[in-house]
Every structure is written in C-alpha cells, then in structure tokens.
Amino acid sequence: MNPLLEADGAALPARVKIVEVGPRDGLQAEAAHVPTPVKIELVDRLAAAGFANIEAASFVSPKWVPQMADGADVMASVTRRDGMIYSALTPNMRGLEAAQAARVDEVVIFGAASESFSQRNINCSIAESIERFRPVAAAAKAAGLRLRGSVSCAFGCPFEGEVPVQAVQDVVRRMLDLGCDEVDVADTIGVGTARQVAGVFDALATVTPLSRLSGHFHDTYGQALANILAALQSGVSIFHASVAGLGGCPYAPGATGNVATEDVLYLMEGLGIVTGIDLDAVIDTGDFISRAIGRPNGSRVGRARLARRASGGARS
Amino acid sequence: MNPLLEADGAALPARVKIVEVGPRDGLQAEAAHVPTPVKIELVDRLAAAGFANIEAASFVSPKWVPQMADGADVMASVTRRDGMIYSALTPNMRGLEAAQAARVDEVVIFGAASESFSQRNINCSIAESIERFRPVAAAAKAAGLRLRGSVSCAFGCPFEGEVPVQAVQDVVRRMLDLGCDEVDVADTIGVGTARQVAGVFDALATVTPLSRLSGHFHDTYGQALANILAALQSGVSIFHASVAGLGGCPYAPGATGNVATEDVLYLMEGLGIVTGIDLDAVIDTGDFISRAIGRPNGSRVGRARLARRASGGARS
Numbered sequence: 001m002n003p004l005l006e007a008d009g010a011a012l013p014a015r016v017k018i019v020e021v022g023p024r025d026g027l028q029a030e031a032a033h034v035p036t037p038v039k040i041e042l043v044d045r046l047a048a049a050g051f052a053n054i055e056a057a058s059f060v061s062p063k064w065v066p067q068m069a070d071g072a073d074v075m076a077s078v079t080r081r082d083g084m085i086y087s088a089l090t091p092n093m094r095g096l097e098a099a100q101a102a103r104v105d106e107v108v109i110f111g112a113a114s115e116s117f118s119q120r121n122i123n124c125s126i127a128e129s130i131e132r133f134r135p136v137a138a139a140a141k142a143a144g145l146r147l148r149g150s151v152s153c154a155f156g157c158p159f160e161g162e163v164p165v166q167a168v169q170d171v172v173r174r175m176l177d178l179g180c181d182e183v184d185v186a187d188t189i190g191v192g193t194a195r196q197v198a199g200v201f202d203a204l205a206t207v208t209p210l211s212r213l214s215g216h217f218h219d220t221y222g223q224a225l226a227n228i229l230a231a232l233q234s235g236v237s238i239f240h241a242s243v244a245g246l247g248g249c250p251y252a253p254g255a256t257g258n259v260a261t262e263d264v265l266y267l268m269e270g271l272g273i274v275t276g277i278d279l280d281a282v283i284d285t286g287d288f289i290s291r292a293i294g295r296p297n298g299s300r301v302g303r304a305r306l307a308r309r310a311s312g313g314a315r316s
Numbered sequence: 317m318n319p320l321l322e323a324d325g326a327a328l329p330a331r332v333k334i335v336e337v338g339p340r341d342g343l344q345a346e347a348a349h350v351p352t353p354v355k356i357e358l359v360d361r362l363a364a365a366g367f368a369n370i371e372a373a374s375f376v377s378p379k380w381v382p383q384m385a386d387g388a389d390v391m392a393s394v395t396r397r398d399g400m401i402y403s404a405l406t407p408n409m410r411g412l413e414a415a416q417a418a419r420v421d422e423v424v425i426f427g428a429a430s431e432s433f434s435q436r437n438i439n440c441s442i443a444e445s446i447e448r449f450r451p452v453a454a455a456a457k458a459a460g461l462r463l464r465g466s467v468s469c470a471f472g473c474p475f476e477g478e479v480p481v482q483a484v485q486d487v488v489r490r491m492l493d494l495g496c497d498e499v500d501v502a503d504t505i506g507v508g509t510a511r512q513v514a515g516v517f518d519a520l521a522t523v524t525p526l527s528r529l530s531g532h533f534h535d536t537y538g539q540a541l542a543n544i545l546a547a548l549q550s551g552v553s554i555f556h557a558s559v560a561g562l563g564g565c566p567y568a569p570g571a572t573g574n575v576a577t578e579d580v581l582y583l584m585e586g587l588g589i590v591t592g593i594d595l596d597a598v599i600d601t602g603d604f605i606s607r608a609i610g611r612p613n614g615s616r617v618g619r620a621r622l623a624r625r626a627s628g629g630a631r632s
Contacts, residue, residue, distance in 0.1 A: 002514035002550040003319035190620075193586020194545050198318035222579035222616035223586070226541040229510050234318040257616070263538035270509020270539070300538035300573070304506070 003233070013237040015274040017053060018264060019214060020046050022289070023074075024055040024089065026246025026258055028067050030293060036070045036077075038292045043078045043086075045288060046243065049281035055240075057088040057102065059095035075102035085146060091122075096136050099145075106146035109133040111175065113168045114157035117188070121152070130174045137178040149175030150184040150216070154200060155192030165203045173207050183213050184240065187227065190220025190257055194230035201234035214238035217259050219245070224259035225267055232271070239264060244286035245298025260299035262286055280305075319549070329553040331590040333369060334580060335530060336362050338605070339390075340371040340405065342562025342574055344383050346609060352386045352393075354608045359394045359402075361604060362559065365597035371556075373404040373418065375411035391418035401462060407438075412452050415461075422462035425449040427491065429484045430473035433504070437468070446490045453494040465491030466500040466532070470516060471508030481519045489523050499529055500556065503543065506536025506573055510546035517550035530554035533575050535561070540575035541583055548587070555580060560602035561614020576615035578602055596621075 004012070023043050027034050043056050056078065057071030071088060078086065087106040090096045099107050111129045112118040118126045140147050154168045168185065175183045185204065187197075197215070204213055215231040215238070217224040228239055242258035265279045283302050290297040297303050320328070339359050343350050359372050372394065373387030387404060394402070403422040406412045415423050427445045428434040434442045449465075456463050470484045484501065491499045501520065503513075513531070520529055531547040531554070533540040544555055558574035581595045599618050606613040613619050 002518050002546065004511050004514040004546055004549060005518060193583055195320050195587050198320040202318050202321060220616060220620050221582055222541060222576070223583060225538060226545045226583060229542045229545055230318065230320055233320060260538065266537055267509055267539060267542060271511050300536060304536050 012232045012271055012273060013235065015237065015276075016232075016268060017214075017238045018051065018261065018268075018275050018277060019053045019055060019087075019238065019240045020051045020243060020261060021055040021216075021240045021258065022046070022242040022244065022246040022261065024058050024068070024087075025240075026242040028058065028065055029247045030067060030295070032293070033067060034293055036073050038289070039070070039074045040077045042243075042285065042289050042292075043074065045281070045285040047079060047081055047084060049285060050275075050277040052083060052276065053085040053087065053106070055087040055089075055108070057086070057099075057104065059088055059098040059102075060091050072098060072102045075104060087148060090136060090140070092132070093136055093139065096139055100143055104145070106148055106181075107136070107140045108148045108150055109136055109175075109178070109180070110150040110152065111171055112152045112157075113163050113171050114153040114160050116159035117153045117157050120159065126171055130171075130178065133178060137180070141179045146182075147178070147180050148182045148184065149178065149180035150186060151175065152186045152188040154185045155187040155196060156189055158189050165200055168200055169203055169207050172204055172213070176208055176212070181212065182238065183208075184216045185213055186216035186240075187218055190218030190223065192217070192227055193223055194226045197227045197230040198234055201231055201236055205234065210235045211237060214240060216240040219257040219259045224257075225263060228259070228264060228267065232273075241265075243282055243299075244290045244295075244302060246289065246295075257298070260286070260302065262299035262301040262305075266301045328548045328587055328589060329551065331553065331592075332548075332584060333530075333554045334367065334577065334584075334591050334593060335369045335371060335403070335554065335556045336367045336559060336577060337371040337532075337556045337574065338362070338558040338560065338562040338577065340374050340384070340403075341556075342558040344374065344381055345563045346383060346611070348609070349383060350609055352389050354605070355386070355390045356393045358559075358601065358605050358608075359390065361597070361601040363395060363397055363400055365601060366591075366593040368399060368592065369401040369403065369422070371403040371405075371424070373402070373415075373420065375404055375414040375418075376407050388414060388418045391420060403464060406452060406456070408448070409452055409455065412455055416459055420461070422464055422497075423452070423456045424464045424466055425452060425491075425494070425496070426466040426468065427487055428468045428473075429479050429487050430469040430476050432475035433469045433473050436475065442487055446487075446494065449494060453496070457495045462498075463494070463496050464498045464500065465494065465496035466502060467491065468502045468504040470501045471503040471512060472505055474505050481516055484516055485519055485523050488520055488529070492524055492528070497528065498554065499524075500532045501529055502532035502556075503534055506534030506539065508533070508543055509539055510542045513543045513546040514550055517547055517552055521550065526551045527553060530556060532556040535573040535575045540573075541579060544575070544580060544583065548589075557581075559598055559615075560606050560611075560618060562605065562611075573614070576602070576618065578615035578617040578621075582617045
C-alpha cells in the first residue's frame with residue numbers, strides 16, 4: 001500500500017498551520033515601492049481569509065531594506081483579531097523596540113546553517129549571529145512576545161553547496177536554546193529534493209518535537225510542493241507560503257520563488273488536511289496584490305482558477 | 317521514520333523510464349507552425365540526451381491538427397538509434413498505415429475515463445472508442461509494433477469533476493485487453509493531488525502490474541511533482557514529461573501545462589533514481605526549443621540553471 005494511504009504510523013498531520021509570509025518576505029523582494037495602504041489591505045485580506053499567523057513587517061534599517069521602512073505604519077493600521085499572530089523581523093535591539101512599539105505579536109531572529117551564507121548575508125559567523133541575537137531573544141521573551149528563529153540554507157547553500165544535516169541540527173538547537181518557540185527550516189535557494197527533506201526533518205526530530213519546526217520552501221527548482229509532501233510525511237505541520245508567490249518573480253529566470261500559498265492550500269485540501277483558510281479568498285487576494293503591484297500572478301492555482309472564472313468555463 | 321527513507325517495502329523504484337512527449341503532445345499546442353527542421357533537431361537532441369522513448373509524431377488528419385502534418389517528414393529524418401522507441405498517435409487505420417510507412421516503433425491509441433470528455437474530445441462514448449481502436453490495435457500488434465494506450469481525465473474531468481476510480485480501472489482494463497503493452501494514466505487538466513494519485517495507482521495495481529502503467533501529469537495547479545512523488549510511492553516507474561514544459565504556455569493563465577522534463581529529472585536525481593538521461597543536455601535542449609519557437613522556458617530548473625550559467629554565479 002502506498003504509505004500516503006496508511007491510516008496509522010505514516011499518516012499525515014490532520015491539521016497544519018500555514019504562515020503567510022507574502023507581506024514581508026514576499027514584498028521585500030519587490031524593487032518598486034509598494035504603497036503602505038496596499039500593504040495594509042493585503043494583510044487585512046489575508047487575515048480575513050483565515051490565516052492565524054502573518055509575517056507583516058520587518059524592523060530592519062531602512063537603509064538596508066527601504067521597502068520595509070513603513071512597518072510601523074502598516075502595523076498601526078491593520079485590523080487586530082483575537083488569536084492572530086503578526087510577526088516581524090527584528091535584527092537587533094532597536095528593531096525589537098520598534099516591533100514592541102508597533103504591538104507585534106511575534107518577533108523573528110535569523111541565522112544560517114552555512115558559514116559562508118552567514119558571513120555574506122549578515123556579515124558574521126553562525127556562532128556570532130547567535131550571540132548577537134541573545135539579548136534580543138531575552139528581551140523579547142521577557143516582554144512576553146512569541147519568538148521565532150529562521151534558519152536559512154538548511155538544504156543547500158549557494159556558496160558551499162550541500163549543507164551537512166549536523167549543521168542544521170546544531171543551529172536549530174541553538175535557536176531553541178535562545179528561547180525560540182518555533183524555528184523555520186528554510187530552503188533559501190530552493191535546491192532541496194524530497195528524500196533530502198525527509199532526512200533533514202527526521203534528523204531534526206531527534207533534536208525537538210517537530211511541532212516546533214516549520215518548513216519554508218522555495219520553488220526555484222519546482223520542488224516546493226513535493227518537498228512539502230515529503231515534510232508532511234515526516235510529521236511537519238507548519239509551513240510558510242507566500243500569496244501569489246510574492247518574493248521573486250516566477251517569470252524571471254532564476255528568481256527566488258517563495259512557494260505560492262494558493263498551491264499549498266490546494267495540495268492540503270486534496271490531502272484532506274485542515275488549514276482553516278479559505279482558498280477562494282486567498283486566490284482573490286493574490287489577484288488583488290498582483291494587479292496592485294503590476295506583477296504576474298505567481299500561483300498556478302491562482303492563474304488556473306482566475307482563468308476559469310474569466311471564461312465562465314466548467315474546468316475545475 | 318519518513319517512509320521515503322525506508323529501504324524495504326515502501327522504497328521507491330531504483331530506475332524509472334521518462335517518456336519525452338514534448339515533440340508531439342507539447343508542440344501540438346503551439347499555435348504558430350514549428351518548422352520541420354526544428355522538430356527534427358528537437359527529437360535528435362532529446363535522443364542524444366539519453367531518452368529511450370520519445371513521442372515524436374501524430375498521424376491524425378492535418379485538418380484537425382495542422383501542426384502535426386509533417387510527421388512523416390520528421391520521422392524520415394530523425395537519427396535512428398538501437399533500442400530507441402519513437403511513438404506516434406494513430407487515431408485510425410489510415411493513421412496506423414502512415415505510422416508504419418514512417419517506421420514508427422510504437423503507436424498510441426487514446427481514450428478517456430470520463431464519458432463527457434470522450435464525447436467532446438473524440439465524439440463517441442468510451443465503449444465506442446474502444447471498438448473503433450480494436451482493428452487499429454490488432455493491426456499494430458500483427459505488424460509487430462509496440463502499442464500504447466492513453467487514458468485521459470483519470471484524475472478529474474472538466475465537465476464531470478471527479479472521476480470514479482472504477483471508471484479508470486475499467487478503461488485501463490479495456491486498453492490492456494486490446495493488447496496495449498503500456499497504458500498512460502493521465503491527469504489531463506492537472507487537478508489531481510497526491511493522496512488521490514496514490515489511491516488511483518494502488519487501485520490500478522489490482523488490475524495490472526504497475527510496470528505496464530505510466531503517470532502523465534500536468535502542472536496546471538502546480539501539483540505535478542508532488543503527484544509524481546506520490547505515484548513513485550505506489551511503485552509507478554514510467555512517467556511522461558515535456559522538455560521546457562512544452563504544451564501550454566506556463567505564463568498564460570489556465571494553460572494546460574505538461575510537467576517540465578527538467579524538473580522531473582531534478583527530482584529523480586535528488587531521489588537517487590536512475591533515468592539514464594543527461595539533465596544538462598535536456599536543459600540545453602529546452603533552451604534551444606524555447607528560443608527556436610520564441611516561447612518562455614517553462615521549466616523552473618531550466619530557468620534557474622540557465623540564469624546561473626549566464627551570471628557565472630555559484631548558485632547550485
């Protein structure tokens with residue numbers, strides 16, 4: 001019997017959490033400035049669609065990421081809902097203070113599983129990055145904020161190629177030791193494949209319950225949904241996704257390519273896995289943001305469903 | 317343990333056959349005529365890359381499919397290699413005679429698992445289609461040709477929605493009874509998801525050894541690679557794919573979208589599954605045909621790798 005059909009040990013999670021990262025990780029990659037009201041409407045539409053966790057802002061220096069300079073304005077205007085977690089990147093104490101002032105629910109610290117990527121991306125070693133984040137993490141926990149750690153290059157590094165599983169285990173452990181409630185295991189360059197994903201998550205299950213880890217997959221090599229299926233088979237139940245595939249234009253060669261939320265939701269619906277999210281509302285939201293920023297819709301489900309609606313056809 | 321990592325029962329096939337359908341199923345969808353020399357070069361490049369089975373022509377009436385009118389010319393000029401199987405669609409006795417004259421190795425007959433689709437696509441019921449193909453199948457087998465049957469809408473129908481597994485089992489059984497050596501189980505509109513794929517192939521395994529079935533997946537909803545992974549877990553070891561995703565422009569909303577061969581090969585390499593095909597040569601071929609017909613490259617692996625080469629960067 002195909003293990004996907006087994007009801008016992010190999011069964012998939014009954015419910016997953018989808019963390020919508022489009023408003024931050026997605027829009028951050030856009031060259032042209034996205035107006036603040038558009039960002040606010042994007043977040044509000046996503047919240048209305050049923051997401052319980054939205055990565056909405058980044059309190060980094062506007063010199064580094066000008067697109068994210070209006071994070072406080074976005075957070076000041078989005079509709080608050082009971083139980084909703086708005087997340088924001090906080091690279092340092094100044095960022096944390098801004099996030100607190102903006103009443104963010106969860107702050108995100110970040111590191112890499114590859115030394116070369118850590119050096120090039122945040123200009124310090126992995127060990128140094130952990131030490132830099134230690135006071136941020138402590139202050140966030142003291143303030144009662146939820147804390148998330150993000151581990152990039154967990155499935156491959158643009159400079160080092162393969163990344164040893166032990167390196168991923170090590171940085172995940174350090175993030176948990178800092179007090180992270182949840183740690184993202186990210187395929188930053190989208191090179192991972194299914195069996196590798198299974199191996200990494202099975203190895204991480206010896207470090208922590210998988211309920212504290214999320215899978216963050218990019219579709220650069222078209223592997224994201226197969227990798228999510230593989231991660232589900234390990235027991236992972238939190239996944240990141242970006243509405244309309246925001247974050248690297250899917251039509252540009254070599255684009256980064258966050259996996260599109262609509263495509264992930266379609267997969268989950270087919271698997272009978274509960275997400276609590278209204279796919280049609282997300283498709284509408286993907287259409288809204290793609291038009292608002294003049295970008296092709298990067299979701300295949302979005303494109304297919306919107307075309308079907310436009311034609312009035314019966315194709316499902 | 318994740319079942320993808322198990323070495324015994326749930327193990328994936330060690331080797332798969334990839335049937336390249338770009339020159340026929342792919343190019344057929346192109347509106348502008350593709351010059352015959354381009355088709356010949358495409359087939360020859362694919363053969364040199366290591367494919368052992370290429371769908372190269374269609375002997376249907378040129379009134380129906382003008383793009384395929386030069387099938388005899390293509391077959392007359394492609395390089396023949398020992399063991400290579402060139403396939404062609406043959407809707408009737410006239411088509412079969414043309415295929416024989418062109419020295420095709422395998423002829424393909426086709427039907428649907430949905431009555432509505434059968435009526436709209438080939439203007440007869442499923443049972444009638446089987447009877448129409450009976451003399452074609454008998455003549456093909458008598459001539460010593462390999463015979464393949466293609467079953468469309470096995471995972472969903474644009475008119476009927478869900479297709480009962482029993483209907484798929486039934487038409488596969490009829491195709492085998494006609495003498496088919498191999499039967500394609502096709503997700504014509506790309507709506508299937510992973511657990512459904514597992515269920516259909518597990519059900520078909522009660523009808524025939526899976527070594528006689530192939531999975532033909534479309535990426536319209538982005539599910540193709542996840543579906544291929546699911547089919548591998550049932551034990552399927554033959555898959556169709558189209559170089560550069562030929563067959564429905566991936567940038568056009570609602571396009572049909574054959575899964576791109578490059579993306580399938582990347583998945584297989586990651587899984588450690590042998591295909592006998594040189595991925596780099598296929599990427600080059602995808603670049604060649606995309607430029608030759610002025611179409612964006614529909615393979616994510618192709619786009620990422622070609623961009624990496626162009627930039628001289630280290631991204632893997």
